[in-house]
Amino acid sequence: MSTKEMEFKCILFALCYFHAVVAERRKFGAQGWNRPYPFNNGDLTISINVLYNYLEANPTVPWDDLRYLFGEIMYGGHITDDWDRRLCRTYLSEYVQPEMLDGEVHLAPGFLIPPSLDYKGYHQYVDENLPPESPYLYGLHPNAEIGFLTLTSEQLFRTVLEMQPKESDAAGGSGVSREEKVQSVLEEILEKLPEPFNMVEIMAKAEEKTPFVVVAFQECERMNILTQEMRRSLKELDLGLKGELTITADMEELATALFYDSIPESWTRYAYPSLLSLGAWYADLLLRVRELDVWTTDFVLPATVWLAGFFNPQSFLTAIMQSMARKNEWPLDKMCLTVDVTKKYREEITAPPREGSFVHGLFMEGARWDVPSGAIADARLKELTPVVPVILIRAIPVDRLDTKNTYECPVYKTRMRGPTYVWTFNLKTKEKAAKWILAGVALLLQS
Incomplete structure (x- = not known):
């Protein structure tokens, strides 16, 4: 048995929950993971051995080392997509932290990490306290389940049609x-x-x-x-x-x-x-x-540009940076795009901005844009991909970019995500960015 029995049991419980979440999250398709990964029980077994050895070899719990080993090597070894790697890291930073030893860490809404119990006690704790299966247990919005079930039924009907x-x-x-x-x-x-x-x-x-x-x-x-x-x-x-x-x-x-x-x-x-x-x-x-x-x-240039209307939207976004770099004689490799979501929709925009470009035709999956507060907010039930208002995109030098209270939101061409990645937009948020990472929030060019 471990010399740090309480710490070992506590982290082991969180690790088992983490394993269940990353493995089961695959069923939500691209909103779960951009690509399907072969997570298996071997990953969990090896991680438990690593946990035991590290706790024995160190006088205090090496939190950062453990998170790195689990998230970047044991489970991260399967992961090939940078956004999925970020998701895996975020799960571990939410689940494996010093506060868990005081019983203050929620693994899911209403589900705390239990105190030190015996094997039977843990079973009983899970049976009595684990909320019923729902997307909330993964940090996802219930819409994720609607989307995944709709997609499954569409594929089923398509297969039936092709068998005629x-x-x-x-x-x-x-x-x-x-x-x-x-x-x-x-x-x-x-x-x-x-x-x-x-x-x-x-x-x-x-x-x-x-x-x-x-x-x-x-x-x-x-x-x-x-x-x-x-x-x-x-x-x-x-x-x-x-x-x-x-x-x-x-x-x-x-x-x-x-x-x-x-x-x-x-x-x-x-x-x-x-x-x-x-x-x-x-x-x-x-x-x-x-x-x-x-x-x-x-x-x-039109007053507002339909970003989804391009074969290669990246070329248009790069052109915004190039024209700004030429105008101000700034080096192109030291530039980046800044994104401001306006309060207007396409019909209300009559003239192009003084610099940069207005773009429209984007949808948000996993959350919605709240116009009054000017930030990301929880999605409404059954609104799977709400429209985002017109966005003003400008180019600025990298050192002027404000990353405080923002969520780095990936932009994809379709709901397939993965290979259809376009760019990263920094969107304002009043809540922790981790919430939106776990919810798989992304902007799409096609609903």
Whole structure:
């Protein structure tokens, strides 16, 4: 038995709870962990051995060493994403701290670390005091469960749909064969597909190659590549359906995607990350083309920019820094972005700011933006991704950045998170940042 029996039991209990939380949090998908990790009982066993050895070898409890070993090596060894590493560290700093020895640390709302008991006593304590299973036990908002259950049911229905017979006469008794449905979707898309941007004309219009103009060029070029691939593949499939070309595997895949209202893989290669169905994705694509059309008419930045409308939002955010650096002759590598959430929404903004840019079209997951207090607040039930007001983004030298009372909020393109990371925005908070880290709060460019 350990010579520091009370400390050993106390930290061991918190460690077991921590293990349960990190392993079970995986079920909440990307809001739980950005990527799935293989946490297992071996991690817990090794951590207990490390805990025992460190308590025996040190006269006092080495809190920082223990947190580092558990969070960065034992469990952190599995973790490949920096935001997940931050989450793991935050759990340990909340659960493993000197105050736990006085019985003052809550592992979950209403669940204190118990005093020193025997094995049976711990079982009894857990049975009597552990609150019923809910997202609160992980530091998450109940909306996280709604989101995860909705996603699971959508996947289930999608699988059922894909298991339906694919023969022409079995199209659910709707009287429309599979080929006819594919043909009508194909014609509808081709009819609305915009003409490619004339790059020579656009380049001739731009007198000065400012960072924003370069972003516009890149976006138009990428949009052209995508729309050309769409036009080529759809015309090819059209000829195949008419019997003028042999149907290839690629054409078959495209037809299947059109039939199931999903985005064809040959298009996603050239497109931007999106979790929308084909119909919603195409409507979104047409909106993006319209935004680019307006912007490239005279290259004047819109009063407020739709950040989600870019293939590469990072390039626009970098352009804000570049133009500010050139204007003030500041070194670009010593600059960063500062973010101010305004009290206005898109319709209320009529003119661009003096410096930087207004951006709109962001959503918050895991919490909401409270306009009156100008800070992050708890989400309302069943509002999974509330809209964030227009944000003013400016570039400033790094040494002027105010990080007091802020939460470093990651911005992602979609709810998939992980590889769709865009930037980090420092948002004002009146509560501890740890609360929002555990709640998995992030900004999304697509709800």
